[in-house]
Amino acid sequence: QRYRIAVIPGDGIGREVVPEGLRCLQAAAEAHGFELECTEFDFACADYWARHGEMLPPDWRDVLGGFHAIFFGAVGWPEVVPDHVSLWGSLLRLRRGFDQYVNLRPVRLLRGVRSPLRDREPGDIDFLVVRENTEGEYSSIGGRIFEDTDRETVLQETVMTRTGVDRVLRYAFELAAARPRRRLTWATKSNGIAISMPYWDERATAMAQRYPEVAADSDHIDILTARFVLQPDRYDVVVASNLFGDILSDLGPACAGTIGIAPSANINPDRTWPSLFEPVHGSAPDIAGRGIANPVGQIWSGAMMLDHLGEPAAAERVVAAIERVLDERADVLTPDLGGTGTTEGLGTAIAAEIAAG
Ligand code: NAI
Ligand code: MG
8 A cells, every 4th residue: 555645844854853753654554565656846935935025835735635635844934034924824724725624633641641630640631632623713804994093893703504513513423433332522602602602502402412422512602721631531522613623733742841832633524635634833943953853743643644545453553652662762752852862863762662563
């Protein structure tokens, strides 16, 4: 089996952690007898923007559309290009253009990583955040009127479509039904956001009826964030609209240690288009160029990619290797994990562990 992967390192530490991700993916491919044919692209970065005034080439859809998956580092270099330009010009176009309507972010406390929450051990924190990734609160519909007057008024609409809401809920219920605990919580705020959120609740309740084996309930987003911190063991699959999911999917990984280890997948479940795998973190200009970024978020995102490609055993091997190295090899941990190791040192140790099995 041979998979064609588009590789986009992007900016800052993206360029440092992507090679470690590839090193580990190639080790897994070798161990499991499949091939990864990787093609690197130099767009979706500040350099490209400085040369072309755009983040992506005009034919990006044709250039990337035929790959089995996209392995993405991080984009953003505010000194050169404003953040809203770099993000809307690249990642958000890819997510929407390739209809990657699920953003999946596992939150798991790994052995060897300390949670900032008191007395939490591996096993206490193990859930999935499913974020709606194409509509909801992140719309560009709205505007300003009466500008620069006392009547200045700003509107921004939330968009929820039946197709858009149902498909992400269905994905989350399918996930929950396949997990041992079979629990699902959907985030709401129907007490305050009195039009769109009751609709979200209505569709979730209807979907729940089709999955009687899943124990489903809802939490208002405010108490849900409190419970992530106070009772993380409550949760199994958490599904949320674009904005709420964005917030939960940074809060969750923070509860499970460092943002440097958190992975994410932007998935097009219909497989019409390639899905995109990237760490949760950004380009970290404050530590870029020093070789000390934690590569685990990138490597774990690679494991999610292998799973999506249909190589779940290889994916599991990568995650197991990450966990063993974090637990047993204090000598190679990066500074964010309390060590003095380097990006390459930690990546190489994990790759060796993958090869050893
Ligand atoms: P960031 O995630 O880049 O950094 C936040 C903090 O976490 C920094 O102190 C950084 O040093 C630390 N950090 C992040 N990843 C780390 C790693 N792997 N190992 C060790 N420490 C790590 O977020 P920030 O500073 O808000 O954004 C920086 C740039 O990245 C901006 O241009 C922003 O737009 C972009 N960004 C891009 C994302 C993406 O490509 N998906 C996501 C988030 C931010
Ligand atoms: Mg975010």
